[in-house]
Amino acid sequence: MTGKQLTPQNATISTASIHVQALTIGKKQVTLAVFRQLEDEEIIKPLDAGLAGEPWGRVNYHPDKCSGDKEHIHVVWQKGEELRRATVYKPSVAAYRHPAAGLYVEALIAEGLDHRDPRTSGFGDASRIQVGKAEREGGVGFTRFTYQGVQFHGPVRSEFLTVFRNHYFRQDQAEALWHRVRQVAGPDATSESIAAGLPVLALNTSWRRLKDLPQLFIAV
Template sequence: MTRQLTTQNATITTAAVEVKTLTISGKQVTLAVFRQLKEEPLITEDGTLNGEPWGSVNYHPDKCSADAEHLHIVWQKGAELRRSNVTAVPDFDRVSPGGHQAGTHWYRSTAANRYLTALVYMGLRAGREPLLSPLPRGSNKFDTYMAKLELPAGLSETEEFPVIGTVPQATVDAADLCAAYRFAKAEIDRGLSDYERTTPPEWQAKVIAQRHATADHQRHKYDEAMGVLGVAVERCGGIVDMKCAYTAEIRAEEARRQRHRDAHAALAELPQLFIAV
């Protein structure tokens, strides 16, 4: 009868040529026994280890030989042994054969969304072009504004990974109305066209009055939208707090990713454990 593999009866022995074998009660562990080990992640989401790694086994019990490069690590959890499929590099550093970066490479969070909202709000208040481009009339909002937006390198506060943010509808409305007001104001500044100058004075006056009325209306709607957006920003603690929360989160994510890289590098250096067929 096959005996259960535990930390009490399992040992690692080294032959004269430095071949390390995994044994149970003095006998080399077989594939059948190895397959009985419970599969459990060794590396936590935080980049730390759930237990003590023993070594790797060059065997793919789950028909995963065609998967991305990885190791099967035998590790100790308390008084029990586990096995774990550990990729050669962390998921966020993995690149497909076609050269595409894994989706986990991008960083997304509530703090990033709020920070992006604050940046757009600050840009609108200062009269600068917002990070969101004007919404074309008649277009689908989901396909334009509500798509994920990558923060520019100078604002993402990290060079290690790209940061993606989305904004609430209040931000979309404010940016759209800002663009509409600027367009209406530009129509006034442009003045009458050559054709309009050939029309009667009363008609010219009517055209100018309509343009001012349109600009005033758009400005009123824009001010209202900015008021709503300002309230939303203040509810999140204000611009300063939103930036501090985002910066702290980015620094924590940088440290987390480095722990993952260090853990994968250390596990790659573990000795290979040989088991019997």
């Protein structure tokens, strides 16, 4: 079985006469069965949105049948001495989870954002700021929103979720919420400064680099 294991050492990319690139082990083209054995791991890093390893190419195949999903690509990449595969979504639909995403919306709530705000309305509108209760226990909320064309996702703490749902907003509440935000984001943080920390450029750059990779073909 070790002879069929797909690794950076025994895998190569060969180019046929019509310039079709194939992923191979030794001189044999990689099959779907071998490809499925690759560990599925994110290639885009969670903090700076850079790449976690060296991308090899795109593969138009996924074992879990994702043809109905939002726009995405499948990538083969190298992590150290091993190969991985990853599903990467277009930034506008990625729901990219980032620590600053939740803080940004918490800062907006401290400024007075609530469920009646026009920015949170419009069912099905991808540009609106969504805030709701997460499925897991503990009353922790979540947010999903689009900023400069990139969709982000992050947690919202329970006290912010409560204020977001409340019709009444007092000055002492705002001060308490800002204290919680600035404990994490810094003493002079504002919603604008927090938004500036969202890795919009890096995420778009990583997407373009992966989208421009050559397509690798796998034997049936």
